[in-house]
Amino acid sequence: DQQVKQNSPSLSVQEGRISILNCDYTNSMFDYFLWYKKYPAEGPTFLISISSIKDKNEDGRFTVFLNKSAKHLSLHIVPSQPGDSAVYFCAALKAGANNLFFGTGTRLTVIP
């Protein structure tokens, strides 16, 4: 039962343009939503998160939007840079729980 879904396995974007990565979830009990970035041969690294009481969180070029009614979140990267090329995982955490639920990842390629 995949509670966090990333339906786009890959995305290609031109350098300087906006990258939009999407994520859907099924469990309304999730309290925090996170994005992790993973480069080849490295472990995932935390990128940005958002609490369920907010609808937007911004950190530099990265913004995460949360639409609770649609059970959907998205990560916007503006402007996209070649160094952003990586696999991006969406993850969610239930209040009071210990473990994260991860999506299957979206491979972003930023073309110079």
Added chain:
Amino acid sequence: DSGVTQTPKHLITATGQRVTLRCSPRSGDLSVYWYQQSLDQGLQFLIQYYNGEERAKGNILERFSAQQFPDLHSELNLSSLELGDSALYFCASRPSGLANTGELFFGEGSRLTVL
């Protein structure tokens, strides 16, 4: 460098065998998590330890077991290996003393190949 150390980085073994993966969390972190990433899959939560005690269990097979030692390092034991156990196994630790907001620090992973 996340500060989480995993060994070995790569491991090739045969079906039916047993392996042990090792993880050292960041200095001061009491929680250790184990995740499995199979081909084209997201990270699947296996198990979590906090200061030596099991705290949460996910989709961990009975053939798999884990423990956390007094020095806080953790080991994941995989036995009676099957081809489908081939995967990347990640260890992660969580900063102590903070509310759990899901921010974990991951090691580089151990890639297990079962032939």
